[in-house]
Amino acid sequence: MPGERGTRERLIEVAAELVDEGGPAAVTLREVGARAGVSHNTPYRHFADKRDLLAVVAAGSLRDLAARFRAAGGDGAERVLRAALSYLEWAAEHPARFKLVFGAWGPEPHDELGAAAGAATEAMHACVAAAVEDGSLAGDPERVAAMVWALGHGSVDLALSGHLAKRPTSPTAEELVRELIGRLSV
């Protein structure tokens, strides 16, 4: 059948679903197995452990993000703004997965997750480098890219934690990103 997929792909799909529904804590291997129609220890046939499964889910989300960056339209500073706004949208669509991606993975690195993070970083840097080159953004490209990324990330994370909207007059994440890029524009 065309819709058929391997067990491994179904396990990843189901785990992502569970993360979206109730955060990483809601992902139990027993429930993953049940929803995928296999036993609760079948995941060990495809992943080293629970952390590995969650890291693969996170890596997939980061690859989606990188694809959005690459697909951002416009030129120069305008394109950087659109890429940054797509970051906010991505986080708003899957808040729990956003928290998972940037959560506590501990000291030991995970290859696939690290590679996906690197690719997303590169995609954002490419947007910014082009904008600095065509003269619509001013400053060292490395620093500008990191500032946009950090401010966008921080806005979203504070908003999701409920710590940004503590004051009634607090600006939104989108307003912050627009203001920063405005100030970085030549």
Next chain:
Amino acid sequence: MPGERGTRERLIEVAAELVDEGGPAAVTLREVGARAGVSHNTPYRHFADKRDLLAVVAAGSLRDLAARFRAAGGDGAERVLRAALSYLEWAAEHPARFKLVFGAWGPEPHDELGAAAGAATEAMHACVAAAVEDGSLAGDPERVAAMVWALGHGSVDLALSGHLAKRPTSPTAEELVRELIGRLSV
């Protein structure tokens, strides 16, 4: 004895220790009880559940942060910079507690944690409002404060997740904060 403290305070202390050692996952009520010299269900005499205990730990950390903001020396933009840098230091000293404070608390709010977050936000806003008033920072105070907070928070969070230093030439969190405040200065 002068060093004596109530069971409740010891439980909070021990839980904070465990968070620092191995993240929220390392905090088991059994280990908290053992280290505090009580049984594993004594915490339920003092806290609604595990989440409540962790939220109280997080609230204490946020009160420390607010105190550092208030204690920041200097004037105007200089004082904002020092407050922001103390945020970076605070996160670097207790990375796991930082992740806990801004972690996933779910939809239902926690009174003490919410109040502590509000107090920290107010302390940062007071620094920025003074700097805008004395003319060393330019812009709407609400927005400037939120930008500094968001960029500082995002830098630290990305650094702790290992996603900031993916490129060899990546700037540090401190460099990003300095550059932002430099650009916001008149």
Next chain:
DNA sequence: ACCTGAACACCGTTCAAGT
């Protein structure tokens, strides 16, 4: 008021056994 011991339901992980 504060604490304990036993108990329940649940979870990650392992392993011998099945096809």
Next chain:
DNA sequence: ACCTGAACACCGTTCAAGT
């Protein structure tokens, strides 16, 4: 190669009972 069922150690939470 892939999956299952039983088992182990562990955890959050509850509760009757103790002082």
